[in-house]
Amino acid sequence: MNGRKSLIFFFAVLHFGVLIKLSLCLSPDGLSLLSLKSAVDQYSDGHEAFSDWNDNDTTPCRWTGISCTNVSGFSDPRVVGISIVGRNLRGYIPSELGSLAYLRRLNLHNNNFFGSLPSQLFNATSLHSIFLYGNNLSGSLPPSICELPGLQNLDLSNNSLSGPIPNELKSCKQLQRLILAKNKFSGEIPTGIWAEMQYLVQLDLSDNDLNGSIPEDIGNLSSLSSTLNLSANHLSGKLPESLGNLAVTVSFDLRDNNFSGEIPQTGSFANQGPTAFLKNPLLCGFPLQKTCRDSKAESPKSSPKAENRTRKGLSSGLIILVSFADAAGVAFLGIVIVFVYWKKKGNSNGCSCTGKSKLGGNQKTQLCVCPCVCCKGFKNEDSEMEDGENAEGGKGGEGGELVAIDKRFTFELDELLRASAYVLGKSGFGIVYKVVLGNGIPVAVRRLGEGGDQQRYKEFVAEVQTIGKIKHPNIVRLRAYYWAPDEKLLISDFISNGNLASALRGRNGKPSTSLSWPTRLKIAKGAARGLAYLHECSPRKFVHGDIKPSNILLDNEFQSYISDFGLNRLISIAGVNNPSSSGGFIGGGLPYPKSVQTERVHSYRAPEARIPSNKPTQKWDVYSFGVVLLELLTGKSAEISPSTSTSVEVPDLVRLSRKGFEEGKPLSDMVDPMLLQAVHATKEVLALFHVALACTEADPEARPRLKNVSENIGRIGT
Structure with a gap:
């Protein structure tokens, strides 16, 4: 009996010692993180990704993929970020991560996580960015996700999530990016929720099994400035005119659905290209080459009885006479139109978009x-x-x-x-x-x-x-x-004043001290106007093909000029x-x-422009101009030096900028330090950042036209 008591006492002491050791060695945040390592190690070899996740450490803040910050009231730093991406990790997302009270960013994209999203994860109420795209997650989207009060970025694309899109999304009032593309969501797009999302910049519900019509209240997304992508679904009905209320910078992608009727010609609809509406057989009107009269002509033929009534009502001779009169009327109308056209062409006040006309004889x-x-x-x-x-x-x-x-x-x-x-x-x-x-x-x-x-x-x-x-x-x-x-x-x-490259980086390697925020915004507006004119109004709708800071010249007033086209x-x-x-x-x-000195090799080309067989398009210029805007904002160069004396290349400016927004970094960490002095311009800087990121979308069709870019930049600061 005494031996048994001794044995129990021994194990109790041993268990108590283990608890003391863990409590002394690893913080509660660290213990919660080990659940993620355990969830992966059960199904795949995550040794490389978690090689330095050691339970003997006192803090997880030095572990790969973990970021921490000091929080008042706590002696130890708290975990605020998890970023383990592209490691092909197979496992599930453990509910224990919800106990990380100060977790702000969860970034596990491009792995092989499976299973459903645990609702307990959203107990981590500080979460504002969730990037889980490119996994194999299944199940429905938990309605409790919008219990996160500060959720700003939600990207669950390229998974196997299913079920309806929950109405509870209307509680995500701070949401800026909602990307649910390439899943198996079904049912109708909920209505009555979009007016609540006052900060939504990007909405992507493409490549799902959604049906029904587009809700009218999507047109109330006043902050939407990037893309509205509803392509590759089973949506039907007429396109709501309310979409024309969206900002002119919004790029529509409504391809591969079952929409019908005439495309509205109001507001933002007028800024879309034909690719936005392709693979909708029953859609007609500009910018498609299919007129709505053609559509009516293709409507079902009248019944045989109606045809018989027509044959009985009109004799063949009368039909020939009417046809001849119609042809004569059309010919006469054509002669009148040609006469009016040539008369106007000879008028000195005629108007042309090629620049061949007078724009007025007076000073105005x-x-x-x-x-x-x-x-x-x-x-x-x-x-x-x-x-x-x-x-x-x-x-x-x-x-x-x-x-x-x-x-x-x-x-x-x-x-x-x-x-x-x-x-x-x-x-x-x-x-x-x-x-x-x-x-x-x-x-x-x-x-x-x-x-x-x-x-x-x-x-x-x-x-x-x-x-x-x-x-x-x-x-x-x-x-x-x-x-x-x-x-x-x-x-x-x-x-007279050199080019933008010299102004940003200095002729002697020292940046110009005169490039204040108003000056940079002025440069951006002028360059955008010039490029938009080349694209929209020049005789051949020019593609520049080589947009970079050295091809944007400046005068003494910092007015910008496009050169070398x-x-x-x-x-x-x-x-x-x-x-x-x-x-x-x-x-x-x-x-x-x-x-x-020869010019350095530059990194301003769009991804598709780096394929030798591709022909230049205006979307190439849009991407290049977006990179230039990022240089204006960050003060960092996008160019890669051709020198072979070092193997260190200048980081990809576009990638770093996007990563900064994904991870929710403060604006002060991303912009040129010289711009921090203009505290009042924070909203303007953020607005230009959104324009630059829209221009540098990897998909050319998602990029706006330079006309829209110019209009959007023109509204900043006014």
Whole structure:
């Protein structure tokens, strides 16, 4: 009997000792985290991911994937973040994580977690960001998820969640991003909940089994500024006109559903491209090529009885007579339309979106009123045509000839040869000089190189004349050109204050101290206006193809100018030989220096632009401009130095910016420290961040048009 008591006493002491050891070694937060390690180790080898998760530690704050912070009232730091991503971990999400009272961010995306979301997880009431996309979670979405008072980001996409979307989501009043794409949610999209979500920026319910119509109150999402993606479901009915109330920056994706009727032409609908509505056979109207009259023509045929009544009511002779009268009426109407068209074309006050028209003879610039609304709001600085668009230019022979695109901008070739010249920079598009003419006016002269035959000359002239028609306050004007077999020059306006790259990073590696927040916002607005004009109003709806800070020039007032558009095509047409390494300047006025710094390899290209076979699109420019905006906001460079002296590359600015928002980092940790002085501009900085992130979406179709980008930036700070 005594032996038995001794044994019981021994085990009690042993158990008590183990508890004392654990209490001395590991905090309660650490014990809760070990449940996650245990839940994974049962089903897969998580040794690598949890190799330093040691129960002998006093705190979990040094463990991989764990972040902590000090909390008043506690001697030990508390766990605020869990981030273990892309490790192919197989296991379930333990309910014990709900005991982490100060957990703010749970990031376990791109693993293989299975099972349902435990409702106890939402006992961690400090959670504001949950990123569990790319797993194999199943079951329904717990209604208790919105008991988290500060939930801002919820991304459960690419799982196997099912059941209806709960009405309780209306309690998620702080939610900014709701992404439930690529699951098995079914039923109708709940109505009456969306007006409660005053901060929702992005809504993605695509690739599910949802049916029914789009709720009218989705149009009440006044803060939505990124994407509304309802594609690849079984939704039907007419598109509610209330969606037109959404911000013009919102990109719709309503593809692959069963919507019917005419696409509304109000508000945000007018800013969507045709891809937003594809694979809806019963939809019609702009921007689809299917008119609604075509749809009516495809409606079910009338009954045989009705056809018989028609045959009986009209004789064949009468039918022929009516048809002949209709044809004559249509022909007469066509003649009238053609007459009116040519009469208006001859009118000096005619309007065109190509820049070929007068915009008014008085000092006040009139707005272009024509079907192409792209001209509206853009001023043409010239009161009449003076670009010599019908001029044949030089003959392109041995001597060559200097041809002025702007006839008011006249000077002789000899004057250009005698003028003082200074090197501004060198790139793959040739060397650029500042040349001061005899009248004291500075111009920028770009030497492309040598090569090209007579046939190329004609194509070159046509292309130069097209570029020369571009007239906008935020685009560098091309004024003249010179062609000869051994020389090809482009003469444009000289912009006096360098470029955005130098302003951000400094000519000597020191950033400019004058780039305040209002200045940066001014630069962004001007550049956006210039690019939007190129995309929407230029003669060929240009794609720039090389947007980066060094191609955004600045004057002394920090007005921005888009430069270098069309150069790739010009060099290709001209067939020049190595434009950046040719001989001396024309007339021998200034030799090319051997030490001109070449531009660094840049990381402004969109993901799809890095595939050689792809042709440039306007969405490439949108992405590149988004990266430029991120540079303006963060002060960090997106460029990668070509130097081989170090293996450390500049981090991907887009990835880091998105990660910062996903993890809920404070804005002060992401923006340029110089912007922190403008405390009043926090909302403006955040608004521009949202625009930049929308521009840099990986999916080109999710990116807004630059017209929308310009309009959205234009509203910031006003």
